[in-house]
Amino acid sequence: MERKTLETEVKIELKFAEPRGFCFGVRRAISTLEESLARFGRVYALGSPIHNSQEINRLRTLGLVVAESPLDVPSKAAVFIRAHGVSGEVIEQLAAKGSRIIDGTCPFVRKAQEKAAFLSREGYMVLILGDKDHPEVQAIRQFAGGSVSVVDPTDVDLPAAPGISRVGIVSQTTQRRETLSLLVSNVTRVTDEVRVFNTICGATAARQESVERLAGSVDGIIVIGGKNSANTAKLVEISEKTGTPTIWIENDGDLESGWFRGKRTIGIAAGASTPDWLVHKLENRLASAKSAREDGWEDD
Numbered sequence: 637m638e639r640k641t642l643e644t645e646v647k648i649e650l651k652f653a654e655p656r657g658f659c660f661g662v663r664r665a666i667s668t669l670e671e672s673l674a675r676f677g678r679v680y681a682l683g684s685p686i687h688n689s690q691e692i693n694r695l696r697t698l699g700l701v702v703a704e705s706p707l708d709v710p711s712k713a714a715v716f717i718r719a720h721g722v723s724g725e726v727i728e729q730l731a732a733k734g735s736r737i738i739d740g741t742c743p744f745v746r747k748a749q750e751k752a753a754f755l756s757r758e759g760y761m762v763l764i765l766g767d768k769d770h771p772e773v774q775a776i777r778q779f780a781g782g783s784v785s786v787v788d789p790t791d792v793d794l795p796a797a798p799g800i801s802r803v804g805i806v807s808q809t810t811q812r813r814e815t816l817s818l819l820v821s822n823v824t825r826v827t828d829e830v831r832v833f834n835t836i837c838g839a840t841a842a843r844q845e846s847v848e849r850l851a852g853s854v855d856g857i858i859v860i861g862g863k864n865s866a867n868t869a870k871l872v873e874i875s876e877k878t879g880t881p882t883i884w885i886e887n888d889g890d891l892e893s894g895w896f897r898g899k900r901t902i903g904i905a906a907g908a909s910t911p912d913w914l915v916h917k918l919e920n921r922l923a924s925a926k927s928a929r930e931d932g933w934e935d936d
C-alpha cells in the first residue's frame with residue numbers, strides 16, 4: 637500500500653489501494669489500441685473497449701469508433717477486439733469483410749477459450765462457470781461448441797444431466813475461486829469423471845481484497861471508476877460493507893467538499909477499468925486543495 641502526505645493547511649494523508657486501476661489485460665489492450673490508432677488513424681471497436689466513458693472519450697479523439705456489430709464496420713477497416721474477446725463467428729464475419737483485425741483479447745481470456753475448446757474436443761460435456769449474458773462467457777461458449785452449458789455463480793448446486801459421465805469445467809476469468817470449488821465439489825458427487833481448468837484471473841479478487849484492507853486504516857474511501865463498470869461497483873459495495881464512509885466518483889469534478897468533513901486519512905481505490913491519468917488527476921486535485929479543516933476542504 638503506497639502512502640502519500642499532502643501539504644495542506646491541515647494535512648490530509650492519502651493512502652492508495654494496491655493493486656488499483658487497470659489490470660494487466662486492460663492495460664495491454666489499451667496500449668495495443670493506442671498503437672493501432674497512431675498507425676491507422678481510425679480504428680473500429682466492437683462494443684466499448686472499456687467501461688470508462690472518460691477513457692473512451694479520450695480514445696475517440698485519437699480516432700476510435702465504437703460499433704455494435706461487424707455489420708456496422710466498413711469493409712477493410714481496422715477492427716479492435718477488446719480484452720474479453722469475441723466469438724470465432726465474429727472473427728469470421730470480420731475476415732469476410734477484409735477487416736484488419738487487431739486482437740486485444742487478454743491472454744487469460746484466451747486460455748479459458750482454448751481450454752473449453754479442448755475439453756469439448758476430448759468429448760467432455762463443458763460447464764462454464766459465469767454470467768451467461770457477459771460477452772466473455774458468450775465467446776467461451778462459442779469456442780467450446782458441442783455440448784456446453786453455463787452455470788450461474790449464484791446457483792452452482794446443479795447436478796450434471798443424468799447419463800453424463802464426463803464433465804469438463806472452466807470459469808469466466810472474474811469468478812471467485814470459492815464458487816468454482818463449490819461447483820467442482822457438486823459435480824464430483826454425480827459424475828464419474830471431472831476435468832477442471834482453473835481459468836480464474838486473480839486481478840479482480842486482488843483489487844477487492846486491497847479495498848477491504850484499505851478500509852481498516854482510513855477515515856473514508858474514494859472509489860474512482862465508471863458508473864457502468866461492474867468491477868468498480870463491486871469495490872464500492874465491499875468498501876461500504878466495511879462501514880467506512882465511501883464515495884464513488886467518475887472523475888475529480890464529482891468531489892463534494894462536505895464529504896471530507898472531519899476526515900484526515902483518505903483511501904483511494906480504482907476499478908480495473910480506471911486509467912492511471914484519472915487517478916493522477918484526482919490526486920492533483922486533492923493536492924491543490926488549499927485547506928482541509930473540520931468543515932471540509934477548499935480549492936485554491
Ligand code: SF4
Nearest residue numbers: 659661742744809837
Ligand atoms: S481481469 Fe484478468 S482476465 Fe480480465 S482482462 Fe484483466 S487480466 Fe485479463
